Amino acid sequence: MKKFRARLTLLFVLLIGVSVGVTGIFVARMLQYSHIEALITNMKRELGILQVTTDWNHGGSLQEQMRYYTDEAVKLKKTADARLTYVRSDGKVLGDSDHDPADMENHATRPEIVEAAKTGQSGSSIRYSDTIGRNLLYVAVPVKDKNQTIGYLRLAMELTEVEQSIRQVWFGLFVGLLVVFGVAGLISYRVAYGITRPIELITHAAQQITDMNYKYRVTVDKKDEVGQLGTAINRMADSLQLQMKRISENETRLKSVLENMISGVVMIDKDGRIGLMNRSAEEILGFSAQELLGKKFDEAKQQYEFTQMIQECIDAREHIRDEMIFYYPEERILEINLSPISETEEDWAGVLIVLHDITAMxxxxxxxxxxxxxxxxxxxxxxxxxxxxxxxxxxxxxxxxxxxxxxxxxxxxxxxxxxxxxxxxxxxxxxESKRIPLQFSPVLLNTLLANCLNVMKTEAKKKLIELELIAPEDLYMEADEDRLRQIMINLLSNGINYTPEGGKVKLKVEPVASGSEGKEADRIRFTISDTGIGIPKKDLPRIFERFYRVDKARSRSSGGTGLGLSIVKHLVELHQGTIRVESEVGIGSKFIIELPILH
Missing domain, CATH: 1.10.287.130 (Signal transduction histidine kinase, dimerisation/phosphotransfer (DHp) domain)
Structure with a gap:
C-alpha cells in the first residue's frame, strides 16, 4: 500500500509538473517570439529610414562603390547600433560595417535576402555567426528604383540581450517548477494519503480476518464509497466471527463427543490414509493416534482380516457390519461398522469405521x-x-x-x-443388579461377629468343630450390618461344611493401614480360616463363580447351592472391599476380606 501511495503521489506530481512545465515553456516561447518580433519591427523601421537616406546610384568603379558603401555602413552603424550591410541585387556585398566586402561571400542565398526578394517586402533570419561566435538576427529589405530591385539593405543585431532575458525566464521557470513540484508533492501526498490510508486500513483488516483474527475492525470515518466499504468489511467480520464461534462451539462439542465415546471411531480419507482417531479407538487398536495418523490403512500393523474388510468397503462402497476377534493389545470381540463417506453422489471421500467392544456383552x-x-x-x-x-x-x-x-x-x-x-x-x-440399597451405619464388630459364631455354634457342635473369634474390643466400622452378617455366616458355614469332624474354624479381625507403615488404619481385615480339605490350586481362580464346586458330590450332600461365595464376593464389592482366598489341599483354606473403615 505504501508503494501504491508513492506511485499515486508521483503521478499527481508529474501531472501537475507537466502541466506547469508545458505552460512555462509555452510562455517562454511566446515571450521569446514577441521580443524577436519587436526587434524585427524596430529593425525594419530603421532600415526604412536608412533606405530613404542612402544614395543607391553612386557611380564609380566597384572598388570605389565598396569604399563608399563601407564608409556609409560604418557611419550609420553608430546610429543604428547594429551591423549594416549593403548588398547588390545579384547578391554582391558592396559594403559592410564590420567586414571588408571584398572578402565576403555572395549573399544571394542568405535566407533573409531570399525572403525579401521573394516577398518584395522584407526578410528575416536568425543564425549562428562563425565570425563572431554568437547568434545574430538578420533583417533585410529590398531597395527599389522604378519598381525594380536594385539592391538590399541588411541589419544584423546580436541576440545576447534577448538570450539573456530568455535564460532568466527559463531560470525563473525552473525555480518555479521546483517550488511547484515541492508544493504539488506535499498536496499530492496529502491527497494520496487521504485516498490510500482508508484502503490500507481496509486491506490490513482483510489480512487480519484472513489470519483468523475475527475481532479486528476497520476504523473509517468517511461517509463516501471507501467508508461504505469499511462498514461492509466490519459487518462481514461480525458475521464471520459469529459463524466461526458457532463452528468452534460445534467443533468443540463434536470433539468432546468423539473423545468421550465408548466406541472407537476411525476415519480413512479418499487416499486410504488414516485421518482421524478418537481415544477409544487408540485403546481398542493398541496404537496411539500419533503412530497411525497419516499412514495408509494397510500399513498400520492391523489384523489382516480387518485390513481386508476396509479394502472390501472401499471397493464395494457399501456399508459393512461384522464381528471379529482381536488378539492385540488383548483378546476382545469387536463389532465393526464400516460406512462409505461421499461428499456428493459421485465424489468419494473415504470410510468411517466405528468399533464397538462387545466382549463384556x-x-x-x-x-x-x-x-x-x-x-x-x-x-x-x-x-x-x-x-x-x-x-x-x-x-x-x-x-x-x-x-x-x-x-x-x-x-x-x-x-x-x-x-x-x-x-x-x-x-x-x-x-448383581445392585437393587439392594446398603444402609451404612457404625457397627461394633466384636458384638456382631460373636452373634455370627453363636448362630453357627449348633451346626459346629454336630461335627465337633471348634469355633474361635479373635477381635479387639471397641472396634467400629461403617457397614450394612445385615449384609456384613450375611458375609460372615456364609463363610463360616462354608468352613464348617468343608472341615472334617474335630477340626477348627477361626475368625480373626484386625485393623490395617494401606501404604507405608506408621499411617493410621483405614481398613479392617477379616480372616476366616479352617482346617478343612482345602482347595486345589487349579480351582482357586474360579472359586467365586456361580455354581462352581470343587467337590460336587460333597457339596450337594452338605446342602450347598454353589452360589454362596458368589454372593459373598458381590456383597464385599458393594462395600468397596476386596476378597481373596489362600488354600492348601489337606491343610485348609483361608478367606481374607478387607473393607474400608469409613464410607
Whole structure:
C-alpha cells in the first residue's frame, strides 16, 4: 500500500509538473517570439529610414562603390547600433560595417535576402555567426528604383540581450517548477494519503480476518464509497466471527463427543490414509493416534482380516457390519461398522469405521446362558428326586410306614434344598443388579461377629468343630450390618461344611493401614480360616463363580447351592472391599476380606 501511495503521489506530481512545465515553456516561447518580433519591427523601421537616406546610384568603379558603401555602413552603424550591410541585387556585398566586402561571400542565398526578394517586402533570419561566435538576427529589405530591385539593405543585431532575458525566464521557470513540484508533492501526498490510508486500513483488516483474527475492525470515518466499504468489511467480520464461534462451539462439542465415546471411531480419507482417531479407538487398536495418523490403512500393523474388510468397503462402497476377534493389545470381540463417506453422489471421500467392544456383552450372554443351564441343572436334580420318590409312594410304598417316612424325609430335604437354591438365585440376582440399597451405619464388630459364631455354634457342635473369634474390643466400622452378617455366616458355614469332624474354624479381625507403615488404619481385615480339605490350586481362580464346586458330590450332600461365595464376593464389592482366598489341599483354606473403615 505504501508503494501504491508513492506511485499515486508521483503521478499527481508529474501531472501537475507537466502541466506547469508545458505552460512555462509555452510562455517562454511566446515571450521569446514577441521580443524577436519587436526587434524585427524596430529593425525594419530603421532600415526604412536608412533606405530613404542612402544614395543607391553612386557611380564609380566597384572598388570605389565598396569604399563608399563601407564608409556609409560604418557611419550609420553608430546610429543604428547594429551591423549594416549593403548588398547588390545579384547578391554582391558592396559594403559592410564590420567586414571588408571584398572578402565576403555572395549573399544571394542568405535566407533573409531570399525572403525579401521573394516577398518584395522584407526578410528575416536568425543564425549562428562563425565570425563572431554568437547568434545574430538578420533583417533585410529590398531597395527599389522604378519598381525594380536594385539592391538590399541588411541589419544584423546580436541576440545576447534577448538570450539573456530568455535564460532568466527559463531560470525563473525552473525555480518555479521546483517550488511547484515541492508544493504539488506535499498536496499530492496529502491527497494520496487521504485516498490510500482508508484502503490500507481496509486491506490490513482483510489480512487480519484472513489470519483468523475475527475481532479486528476497520476504523473509517468517511461517509463516501471507501467508508461504505469499511462498514461492509466490519459487518462481514461480525458475521464471520459469529459463524466461526458457532463452528468452534460445534467443533468443540463434536470433539468432546468423539473423545468421550465408548466406541472407537476411525476415519480413512479418499487416499486410504488414516485421518482421524478418537481415544477409544487408540485403546481398542493398541496404537496411539500419533503412530497411525497419516499412514495408509494397510500399513498400520492391523489384523489382516480387518485390513481386508476396509479394502472390501472401499471397493464395494457399501456399508459393512461384522464381528471379529482381536488378539492385540488383548483378546476382545469387536463389532465393526464400516460406512462409505461421499461428499456428493459421485465424489468419494473415504470410510468411517466405528468399533464397538462387545466382549463384556458376549461374556454376559455366555454367563447368562451358563447360568440358565446351571440353574436348570440344579433345579432338575431336587425336582427329579421329589418326583421319583413321590411316584414310588403313589405306587404303593405308602403301605410301608418306615419306607414312606424315609421317602417323605427325602422329599422334605430336597424341597428345602430347592427353596434354598431359589432363595440364593433371587438373592444373587438382586446383588448383581445392585437393587439392594446398603444402609451404612457404625457397627461394633466384636458384638456382631460373636452373634455370627453363636448362630453357627449348633451346626459346629454336630461335627465337633471348634469355633474361635479373635477381635479387639471397641472396634467400629461403617457397614450394612445385615449384609456384613450375611458375609460372615456364609463363610463360616462354608468352613464348617468343608472341615472334617474335630477340626477348627477361626475368625480373626484386625485393623490395617494401606501404604507405608506408621499411617493410621483405614481398613479392617477379616480372616476366616479352617482346617478343612482345602482347595486345589487349579480351582482357586474360579472359586467365586456361580455354581462352581470343587467337590460336587460333597457339596450337594452338605446342602450347598454353589452360589454362596458368589454372593459373598458381590456383597464385599458393594462395600468397596476386596476378597481373596489362600488354600492348601489337606491343610485348609483361608478367606481374607478387607473393607474400608469409613464410607
Amino acid at each position: 458376549r461374556r454376559l450372554e455366555r454367563m447368562r446362558s451358563e447360568f440358565v443351564a446351571n440353574v436348570s441343572h440344579e433345579l432338575k436334580t431336587p425336582i427329579a428326586a421329589v418326583k421319583g420318590f413321590a411316584e414310588t409312594l403313589l405306587a404303593g410304598a405308602l403301605n410301608d410306614k418306615e419306607t414312606a417316612k424315609s421317602f417323605l424325609q427325602i422329599i422334605f430335604d430336597e424341597s428345602e434344598r430347592l427353596n434354598r437354591l431359589i432363595g440364593d438365585i433371587l438373592e444373587l440376582s438382586k446383588v
